[in-house]
Amino acid sequence: MIDELINTIKEDEKSWLRFQKVFVEREITSKKILLQEGEISKHIYLIKKGCLREWFNKDGKDITFQFFFEGQAVASIDSFMSNNTSLFTIESIEPSTLISIRKDDFDELIQTYPKLQLEFQNLIFQRLRNYGQLFLSRIKDSPEERYKDLIQNQPEIIKRVPQHYIASFLGITAISLSRIRNRK
Incomplete structure (x- = not known):
């Protein structure tokens, strides 16, 4: 997803000059908190290398509910899209290389590249499928x-x-x- 998106933008030199600064590459250590439960998500992260997890605190107990690896995008989708506080924390499990995109820049990218909006919708549907499977698995x-x-x-x-x-x-x-x- 990351490389395809960047290559699509690079095809149009004018767009690349406009958008290249929105892709901020970051290297982080393990156990780095990218978003704390209760904060508003202002970034979406595309994982170039590494592993992240989403978790929440239940009565002092750490509950992990999803892992993310290379090529995947991660954000607190509800918080990112609606400006609500996040219900969970996003943390690195291993040293990772990420591409960070701010919310305002992401919104502009989606407006400029409708294909990106379709990929983002697919990401959300995949996430919903994952949550549904996890929910059913916990029951049955x-x-x-x-x-x-x-x-x-x-x-x-x-x-x-x-x-x-x-x-x-x-x-x-x-x-x-x-x-x-x-x-x-």
């Missing part, structure tokens, strides 16, 4: 079934994400995850 699947599904359908999470975040994502404790893993 056992923790062991959720873990097996994760291994089968999202192995990158197993390879790159620390176990305590995976446990939080699965809705179990790290000890329970360890027991599930040892049964294999």
Whole structure:
């Protein structure tokens, strides 16, 4: 998504001169908070390298509900689009390279490039599908079934994400995850 967008803009030299400054590349360390729960999202981040997570605090407990990797975009969509406070935090899990785009610049890009608006809508629909699957999985699947599904359908999470975040994502404790893993 990142490269396609930039290449599309570069095709028109006049547009590239106008928009090249809106793509701010940032290198961040692991455990860097990009958006704190309760803040208003003013940026969307495109991941060139690294891994981010979205999480919220429930009675002092860290609950992870989504991971993002290279080529994906991340923002608190509701906050970003409607100027409401974010219900969750966005944090890096590993050192990452991001392209940051401010809200005002993103709105102008969407107006100028309708194809980008379509891609953004697809991103939102994909996010809704992910949330729906997570919701149903929490209702119908056992923790062991959720873990097996994760291994089968999202192995990158197993390879790159620390176990305590995976446990939080699965809705179990790290000890329970360890027991599930040892049964294999």
